[in-house]
Amino acid sequence: MESAGTLERGLSVLRVLAADPRRRMAAGDLVRATGLARSTVDRVLATFAHLGYVGLDDRNVRLAPRLMELGEAYLACGGLRDVLSPQAGRLAEDLDESVSLAVRDGDAVRFIGQFTRRRTMSVAFRVGDLLPADRCAAGLALLGPPATWAEDDQLIEPGLVAVAVPVRDRDGEPVCAVSVVSHTSRHTAAGLREHALPRLLETVAEMESALARRASGPGHDAAVARRDAAPESRQAAAAEDLSRAAKKELGAGYLQSLARGLAVMVALGTPGGATMADAARATGQPRATVRRAIQTLERLGYVAADGTLRFVLLPKVLELGYAHLSGRAFRAVVQPHLADLVARVHESASVAVLSGDDIVYLARVPTERIMSVDITVGTRFPAYATSMGRVLLASLPEERLDGITPRPLSRHTITSTADLKAAVRQAAADGYALVDQELEEGVRSLAVPIRDRAGRVVAAVNVATHVSRATPADLVRDVLPALREAAARMEADLAYVHGPAWNGALPEAARLGR
Secondary structure (H helix, E strand, C coil): CCCCHHHHHHHHHHHHHHHCCCCCEEHHHHHHHHCCCHHHHHHHHHHHHHHCCEEEECCEEEECHHHHHHHHHHHHHHCHHHHHHHHHHHHHHHHCCEEEEEEEECCEEEEEEEECCCCCCCCCCCCCCEEEHHHCHHHHHHHCCCCCCEEEECCCCCCEEEEEEEEECCCCCEEEEEEEEEECCCCCHHHHHHHHHHHHHHHHHHHHHHHHHHHHCHHHHHHHHHHCCCHHHHHCCCCCCHHHHHHHHHHHHCCHHHHHHHHHHHHCCCCCCEEHHHHHHHHCCCHHHHHHHHHHHHHCCCEEECCCCEEEECHHHHHCCHHHHHCCCHHHHHHHHHHHHHHHHCCEEEEEEEECCEEEEEEEECCCCCCCCCCCCCCEEEHHHCHHHHHHHCCCCHHHHHHCCCCCCCCCCCCCHHHHHHHHHHHHHHCCEEEECCCCCCEEEEEEEEECCCCCEEEEEEEEEECCCCCHHHHHHHHHHHHHHHHHHHHHHHHHHHCCCCCCCHHHHHHHCC
């Protein structure tokens, strides 16, 4: 039987990967960094790969977006991000300055929310980043002498200034700090304080009221009632232990206790934490197994008892790759899936978003052929004449097409608004669009939508080929299944990367692709 030590060893591998995520690391590098046996590292990586937490490319290991579910579990457990983000976002807009939310993590502070303003000189902090408490305004506000506010006059970095105010719970204890961050090219420290502090204090008062409402409102009472429901009613909803089937399928290469321990961590990601019984029910694991996992996570500083029977996740969970992954661009997320799609169908593939009446290419992987479709990232084409444009237009009200006047780009191009509306309706009904030589003679393409967590279409992915290599029927039969699978994988990763705060706005997606 695998011991809980397997969970500890697995997390040590994750910490090494997360400490320097841009460095290309192979299994041998992880052996040297952790001191673990090569066979152990190989099994840990195989387990992570099965869970979708890492990708293995040419013997190198990369963190994968699904790993963010650990950090998302902490953020959901603490609840501060979800309650305070609306006010923080409004503050950033009102002041036209970047705003951060940070919590205490030992003798340091860790960011749980960032609301940045895009400028040439912009703040590069990410959710999950850790800063020394005595070198930043948020740390001084949370861990320094009690004060109404604190400031950072270029302590953390030359040119960076900030003012922060602690957010307190109903008992008067500081639980979070809100910082307004700027650059000396815009404000001195005193100037930023004068500009931001009055509105910042008003916002913190609103945040404290929101926290008080959450703690005593009907929603909280309902959540408590659900959590404390009778054991017999909760037992019917017990989940299946998915690690059993994986162990049976993969055998000795799969570390079941590692997968189970990580599943427990995710299960604790409910507002206010969870009891051992809750975690056992959510994971389908025996309570003794859950107890060993929680004890290991407590010892490592990822979990704490809250003084009742519940256990809560701690900010240290965010060290497990969250900062690196949360800062990834849209293009970086979809690119590996495009490469896999091209390797599978042996044709060029692209991702684009809608920008006005055009599509803009955000990512592309060409196929290696003497004759191939030559398009680069940033290229714009009229949406009406492209497969990706058709599926993107299909997500909009049909009246949106009234302002588009198709013009002939080839002898096959649709040139009437009525025909365009019919083609877009067909794309909406089919769930894909096939455009045959309308953009350019000889080019045939097939596209499907990419949706956000709310089901809204935010981008499209296509495969393009020369007419000599595939008929329309060939594309639908041979390429469409692979195209849909690639879109589903992109959607799964984007759901983790952008999190619940990502509203799926197309201009934002375009910005992320630059």
